[in-house]
Amino acid sequence: MRRVSAEYDIVVCGGGLAGFAAAVAAARMGRTVCLVQDRPVLGGNSSSEVRVVPRGSTTYHAYAREGGVVNEVMVGERMRNHEPLFENGWANSVWDLELYDIAQRTENLTLMLNTIVSSVDVRDGRITSVTGWTHSAETETELRGQVFLDCTGDGVVGALAGCEYRSGEEARSEFDEPHAPLEASEDTMGNSLHFKTKDVGRPVDFELPEWAVEYTDPDFFYKQGRVPNDVRGGFWWIELGKPWHSIHDNEVLRHELTRHALGVWDWMKNKDPRTREATRNLALDWLGQVPGKRESRRLMGLYLLTESDLVRGEPFEDEIAYGGWNIDLHTPGGMLAPTSEPTAAAGYDLHSQASVTAYVGPFGVPLRSLIAKDVTNLLMAGRNVSATHVALGSVRVQATTAIMGQAAGTAAAVCLTKQVPLQDVPAVAIDDVQQQLLRDGCFLPNVRNTDADDLARSARVSSSSQAAYLGASPGDRWEDGGLREHVRRGVSHLTALRAQWIPVRCGPGAPGLRTVSVLLRNDSDVAVEIPAWLRNVEHIWDYRVDTGSPLAETVLRAEPGEHWVPWQVDVDVSEPGVDVDGVRYLRLDLAAAADVEWVRAGRVLPGAVSAFEMTPGRMRRFGDGVTMSHRVEPAQHVYPPESVARGAARPHRAPNAWRSDPGEPFDQWLRLDWPQAQEIRTVHLNFAGHLLREYDRTPTLWRDPQTVRDYTLQAWTDAGWTDVLPVRGNGYTRRVHVLAQAIRTTSLRVVVHATNGDPAAALYEIRCYAGAP
Incomplete structure (x- = not known):
């Protein structure tokens, strides 16, 4: 047997999606990282050895797809994999190879496969090293580091380090959790x-x-x-x-x-x-x-996430990730139990008690739940985070654990770069962690880009054209590239209150909303009267039925047959509302009328989705993210070029996207202008696409039609517009371009030559930096 040792800044134990994302994120920030995995492949439960499709918030919420490293993996795998996706059993080695390829291309990252963590050395409350046994090489390796991450799932590092952990079910009375059993037990999900x-x-x-x-x-x-x-x-x-x-x-x-x-x-x-x-x-x-x-040990951190945190209204100041999977608590015993998981046992009835009470999110996850309380230099990510059994039912799914992993790896790197004790990071360096996560393509519902180094934030932004929001009809064409959904097309009867989010221009000079029309099909022989309301909402995940006094209300009359039904609302939106940047959401609600169908549109308008009332007072996304047929007058210009420097890189409080006029031919361009010349070395581009529906809705060899395929970065010089970087054949939503040498210019533009199918160019965010990452 051979014994060796090595030293790194950060040692990540566990190569599932949480550990993988943590290791890649920390290494990309310039820290030396060792990723230790006990299997021959990366990916954990998502790998070809186990084959659990990565799921997350987008299963339940539109535009909630997880970003960052895990999105990069998903997008890349779909572009290359011939294997169709289906739930649990789908994966082949192309998925494994996508993870392995990223690991191999990541500087500062050392990969140790087939290596089991066998012991942990702790001195004065601090982990100094972990020892790994590589059975295939008969080698024992001591891995010394400054910060350690336990992403093993079973909490192996924390347990060996003597950290407090929980397992099994807490009693309902301990944290007042409605989903917890009356009595505590050692039962876990199977x-x-x-x-x-x-x-x-x-x-x-x-x-x-x-x-x-x-x-x-x-x-x-x-x-x-x-x-x-x-x-x-x-x-x-x-x-x-x-x-x-x-x-x-x-x-x-x-x-x-x-x-x-x-x-x-x-x-x-x-x-x-x-x-x-x-x-x-x-x-x-x-x-x-x-x-x-699904579940074993849960290591105790600086904060214990409980069921109340999944429905809290106040955001965490140290928010570093979000969840949105339902409270998915499988019945102890599995196939030996009288029934399976409760919502499945209820036949997936969306109005059942099991479905209603389990529906949560999106909700924030605090960094403190990822920092161990009993040793000073240990983070955890994955299903071993600091959470109760009930809270784990939501945050345990792989896409959620992946973004928690990226947050943990980012926090570890910030801790070392800023020379801040790890357990103090949530209090004194959380802004650094949050801004780095946004910079690296993650999304935080309650945090915006305030990066002082981002030169795009100080630019004047313009474009060749912008799309007008007029509504959508059944005959509208949508280039979806085969993106699937579960709800059958066209079945949209008003069996419950239905809502459609409508983005509008707001603030001084906004044209207001004069008329809203809806397409209704009345299957009965008599006219049906349907109460309707127009309301303010905070964002696209504002599922409250009552959001305050309605802006307008009326009763619509649906005659037998199919008809457009107009409503003159005459709403003034000169007040900026919740989004001070000129665009916000209103919501059109129609009461239940079982004989009437609110006809679905033939396309999804970017950022404009719908919901239904699943239980009195609370809504749930309708379908997999769809738009109902509606028209608005006057046209709303809700995809302006300045959206790309607004601070949010996806639909949330507004569509947060520039979209060119789909009736205009390519080329289309977006332009940044500064009053003085700027030195630019790195450009970040976040294109539209990949966020609306879950990963397993995408077909083989898929590229999102909304994503820009061919484009050129150009800078203004004495000779006019000069090509800086041409890009062809792109399929990724996020691209980071480090130029061979810095350019000095007063104007930069992105010229879009073609998308992967959509008739409009679309961009969520652009960032510019003077230096390299």
Whole structure:
């Protein structure tokens, strides 16, 4: 056996999406980083070994897709992967390679695979080193560092360091959590094993091994929340936990899960009348050998996230990430329990008690929940963060843990660069962490760009054209590139109150909103009267039905058949409202009328989505993010060029985007002008795209049509406009261009030659810096 040692600024233990994002973020900030992973591939539960599709806030909230490193991975993987996405079982080695490629291209990052953390050295309340055992090389490595990150999922580093941790369920009375059980227990959510099938083009048999579990009762599947909807495989509900321990009995669980997974396939293939025909030509192609784990240890930090924090109205001052997955608490025991996860057991009825009470977010996550309280130089990210069992039900999903990981890695780098004790960072250096996260493509709902070094913030911004907001109709064409959604197109009956967000110009000189019209289809034989309201809202995730006194209200009359129904609202929006930069949202609400359909538009207008009242007083996103048919007069110019330097890089309190006139041909350009010459070395571009719907809605080899494909950076010189950097074939939303040498100019522009399909050029944000990153 060989013994070696090495020293780094930061040591990240655990190579799932949280640890990966943490390591990449810290290394890109110039710190030396070692990423230690106990498996041969990166990605943890998302890897080809486990195959859990990364999910996050966009499953429930429009324009909530996680940014930063994890978005870079998702976008890159879809551009290169021929494999269709479907829930749990989809991944192949292209995903693994995308992660590995980024790691290999990241300067300052050392990757140690197949290495298990076996011991931790703590002196005077501070971790000095961790020791890793690389079994494939028979090498023991002592890794010394200044800051350590526990992204192991099981909290291995923290546990070995003697940190306090929790496991199991807290009693409801401890933190007054409605979702907590009356009595505390050691029960955790279970582990899952997935499988994948392949269509071989001819009938193929499957014989259940004698040692596997046989299923014969259809009620187990169809009345207990275990419906095999996608016959290709997957199924999160192939899950076991109680009575086994999620850590110590992991190998037992692996064998038990194999027995049950094969039993499920046997049921689908040989017994279930609903799936037998559909699976006739399907052969078992892959069966997981590594269980995907949901919960084990949770290390205690400077702050314990509880259920109340998932619905709080006041933002955290140390907000560094956000969550928006529902409170997804799987039933202890999994397949041995009477029913599966509660919302599944309720048939995914969006109005059920389980769905209503579980719907949360987006909510902020504080940095203090990522900093261990018992040692002075340890952060954690992933499912081992400082949270109760209930709060973990929301923040445990992989896209959320990835942005928490990026925040942890960023905080670790800031701690060292600013020479601030780690546990003091939330109080004295949080602005540095937050601004770096925004600079690196992350989004924080309650933080805007105030970066003093960003030269674009002081520029006058103009453009070749800008799109006018007129509304949308069923016949409108949308270049979506195959982006999928779950709700069937055109089914939009007003079974509950429905709302449409409408962006408007505001402030002095704003034209106001004179008329709003909606397209209604009345399926009955008599006219139906529908109360309607026009309200102020704070942002696109403002789901309160009552947001204060309405700006206008009326009763619309829907005659039998399909008709545009106008409403003269005459609303004055000369007051700036919540967005002082000239654009804000109003919301049009229509009361329930079961016989009437508010016809869906044929496209999604950027930043203009809809919702429905899922429970009295509270709304939920309608579909996967859709626009209802409506028209506004006069036209609203809500995609102005100055949006790109407004401080927010996605739709939130406003659409926050420049969009060119789709009726004008390319080239289109966006221009920055300064009164004095500026020296520019680095340009950040955040193009539109990839934020509306979840990752698994995207097809193979996909590029978002909204994303700019071909463009040129130009600078004004004595010779006129001069090409600085031509870019062709782009598919990424975020590009950081470090120029070969700095340019000095009074004007810079981005000339868009083509998108990946959309008729308009669109940009969320541009940043300019004098130096290199």
